[in-house]
Amino acid sequence: xxxxxxxxxxxxxxxxxxxxxxxxxxxxxxxxxxxxxxxxxxxxxxxxxxxxxxxxxxxxxxxxxxxxxxxxxxxxxxxxxxxxxxxxxxxxxxxxxxxxxxxxxxxxxxxxxxxxxxxxxxxxxxxxxxxxxxxxxxxxxxxxxxxxxxxxx
Amino acid sequence: xxxxxxxxxxxxxxxxxxxxxxxxxxxxxxxxxxxxxxxxxxxxxxxxxxxxxxxxxxxxxxxxxxxxxxxxxxxxxxxxxxxxxxxxxxxxxxxxxxxxxxxxxxxxxxxxxxxxxxxxxxxxxxxxxxxxxxxxxxxxxxxxxxxxxxxxxxxxxxxxxxxxxxxxxxxxxxxxxxxxxxxxxxxxxxxxxxxxxxxxxxxxxxxxxxxxxxxxxxxxxxxxxxxxxxxxxxxxxxxxxxxxxxxxxxxxxxxxxxxxxxxxxxxxxxxxxxxxxxxxxxxxxxxxxxxxxxxxxxxxxxxxxxxxxxxxxxxxxxxxxxxxxxxxxxxxxxxxxxxxxxxxxxxxxxxxxx
Numbered sequence: 001x002x003x004x005x006x007x008x009x010x011x012x013x014x015x016x017x018x019x020x021x022x023x024x025x026x027x028x029x030x031x032x033x034x035x036x037x038x039x040x041x042x043x044x045x046x047x048x049x050x051x052x053x054x055x056x057x058x059x060x061x062x063x064x065x066x067x068x069x070x071x072x073x074x075x076x077x078x079x080x081x082x083x084x085x086x087x088x089x090x091x092x093x094x095x096x097x098x099x100x101x102x103x104x105x106x107x108x109x110x111x112x113x114x115x116x117x118x119x120x121x122x123x124x125x126x127x128x129x130x131x132x133x134x135x136x137x138x139x140x141x142x143x144x145x146x147x148x149x150x151x152x153x
Numbered sequence: 154x155x156x157x158x159x160x161x162x163x164x165x166x167x168x169x170x171x172x173x174x175x176x177x178x179x180x181x182x183x184x185x186x187x188x189x190x191x192x193x194x195x196x197x198x199x200x201x202x203x204x205x206x207x208x209x210x211x212x213x214x215x216x217x218x219x220x221x222x223x224x225x226x227x228x229x230x231x232x233x234x235x236x237x238x239x240x241x242x243x244x245x246x247x248x249x250x251x252x253x254x255x256x257x258x259x260x261x262x263x264x265x266x267x268x269x270x271x272x273x274x275x276x277x278x279x280x281x282x283x284x285x286x287x288x289x290x291x292x293x294x295x296x297x298x299x300x301x302x303x304x305x306x307x308x309x310x311x312x313x314x315x316x317x318x319x320x321x322x323x324x325x326x327x328x329x330x331x332x333x334x335x336x337x338x339x340x341x342x343x344x345x346x347x348x349x350x351x352x353x354x355x356x357x358x359x360x361x362x363x364x365x366x367x368x369x370x371x372x373x374x375x376x377x378x379x380x381x382x383x384x385x386x387x388x389x390x391x392x393x394x395x396x397x398x399x400x401x402x403x404x405x406x407x408x409x410x411x412x413x414x415x416x417x418x419x420x421x422x423x424x425x426x427x428x429x430x431x432x433x434x435x436x437x438x439x440x441x442x443x444x445x446x447x448x449x450x451x452x453x454x455x456x457x458x459x460x461x462x463x464x465x466x467x468x469x470x471x472x473x474x475x476x477x478x479x480x481x482x483x484x485x486x487x488x489x490x491x492x493x494x495x496x497x498x499x500x501x502x503x504x505x506x507x
Contacts, residue, residue, distance in 0.1 A: 096495070096496065097496045097497060097500075098497050099495060099497055100196055100226075100228040100230065100495070100497045100498060100501070101228065101495060101498075102226040102227055102228035102229075103171070103174060103176065103227070103244075104226050104227075106171075106173060107169070107171035107172065107173070107174075116254065117254050117255075117494070117495055137196065137197045137226045137228075138196055138197075138497065140497070
C-alpha cells in the first residue's frame with residue numbers, strides 16, 4: 001500500500017511539473033524513475049483513481065503533517081524532499097520575530113544550528129521532514145507557500 | 154525531545170540533554186515568593202500556580218509553582234523574568250542571567266555607600282528578607298570608660314552604703330562568716346573596674362569620705378577623645394543580593410542616605426475595597442511587607458481596611474495572585490530590560506505590563 005501511495009504522490013507531482021512546462025524526461029530525472037512511468041501517470045493508466053483521490057487528501061493536509069507522512073512512505077530523503085516541495089509548493093521559513101530560542105528544533109535536526117540568537121537552516125541538508133515545524137512551541141518555523149513568501153517580502 | 158524532572162531538597166529541576174547542549178531549569182523553593190511573573194510570561198503555559206494564599210498563610214504545605222516538564226520547552230523566559238532568583242536556566246552550565254544576549258529585568262538593584270554608612274543597624278532590623286547584615290566592631294570599653302577609683306582603707310569602715318547606691322554594681326564587699334579568731338564580718342572592699350563607670354555616686358554617698366573617683370571622660374579632665382566612626386567603631390553593612398527584593402525599607406530608614414535601591418517596575422497597586430474580604434492572604438505573601446491591615450483607630454469601624462505603602466512595593470504581583478477575590482490589581486507601566494532582542498522575548502515581557 002505505501003508503494004501505491006508513493007506512486008500516487010509522484011503522479012500528482014508529475015501533473016504539477018508538467019503544468020510548469022517540464023518535459024517527461026526532465027520529470028523522470030527529478031522523480032528518479034523511468035520515462036515510461038511518467039507517461040503512464042500522464043495518460044491516467046496508473047495509479048488507480050482511488051489512490052489519486054487519497055493523495056488529494058494528503059495534499060490538503062497541513063504541509064508539516066503531509067511531510068511527516070511522505071517521509072514515512074518514502075525512505076529516500078532526497079526524493080521525499082522534492083515531492084514535499086513540489087506537492088505543497090512550500091519553503092521552510094524561520095520567523096525571527098516569533099522565535100524564543102528554546103533550542104528544541106536544533107535538538108531534533110542536524111540541519112538547524114543556533115548561533116548567537118540566530119537560527120541558521122542548512123537548506124542543503126534539510127529534508128523537509130516537518131519535525132521542527134511540529135515541535136516548535138511558538139510556530140516560529142513554518143512551511144510557507146512560495147507565493148506568500150514573496151508577498152511578505 | 155525527552156525532558157526529565159528531578160526533585161531535590163531546595164526545589165526541582167527540569168533538564169533536556171541533547172546532542173549539542175544541555176539545558177537545565179532550576180527552581181528554588183526558598184527564593185520563590187509566589188509572584189507569578191513566570192506564570193504570566195511563559196509562552197507555552199507550562200507553569201501552574203499553587204494555592205498561594207493558603208501557602209503564604211501556612212495552611213497548606215505545597216509548592217508555590219509547578220512546571221509541567223512535558224509542556225516546558227526550556228526557553229528560559231521564566232528565569233529571565235524572575236528577579237527573586239528563584240528560577241535559573243543553565244545552558245551547558247552557564248546561567249542565562251550571566252549571558253548578556255538575553256533580555257533580563259535589570260532595574261532591581263541595591264547599593265550601599267560604605268563611606269556614608271554609620272552602622273546604625275536600622276536597615277538590618279527592618280529588612281523583611283533578612284538580606285542585610287551589619288557587622289559592627291566596637292573599640293574596647295576601656296578606651297572610653299576610663300578613670301581611677303581609690304578607696305582610702307584608713308577611712309573606710311566597710312559599711313557597704315556605697316555598694317547599695319552603685320548603679321553599676323561595681324563595688325564588691327567580701328562578707329565572711331565571723332569567727333572567734335577573726336570576728337570581723339567583712340574583710341575587704343573592691344571596685345570592679347570592668348563594671349565601674351566612674352560616675353562618682355559612691356564618692357558622694359560615702360559618709361566617711363573614703364572614696365575618690367577620677368573620671369577621665371569628664372569635661373574638666375577630657376583625657377580621652379570622642380569615639381569616631383571607622384576608627385573606634387568599624388564595620389561594614391553587607392547585603393545579600395540574592396535575598397534582597399529591592400523593597401526599599403532600608404533606604405527609607407537609613408539616616409544618612411547611604412543606601413540606594415532601584416526597582417524593576419514603575420506603576421502602582423490598586424485595591425478594590427468592595428471586593429476585599431480582609432483575609433490577609435496578601436499581607437502574608439507580600440515579600441516586601443508593604444501591605445498591612447492597621448488596627449482601626451475608630452472603634453465604630455468594624456471592617457479592617459488594607460493599606461499599601463507604594464514606596465515599599467516592587468509591583469511583583471504576588472498579592473494579586475494570592476487574593477481569592479481579585480481585589481488587588483498591580484499595574485505595571487514600564488520595565489527596565491538590559492536587552493531589547495530577541496523580539497519574541499521582548500513581546501513576552503510586554504505581557505507583564507498593563
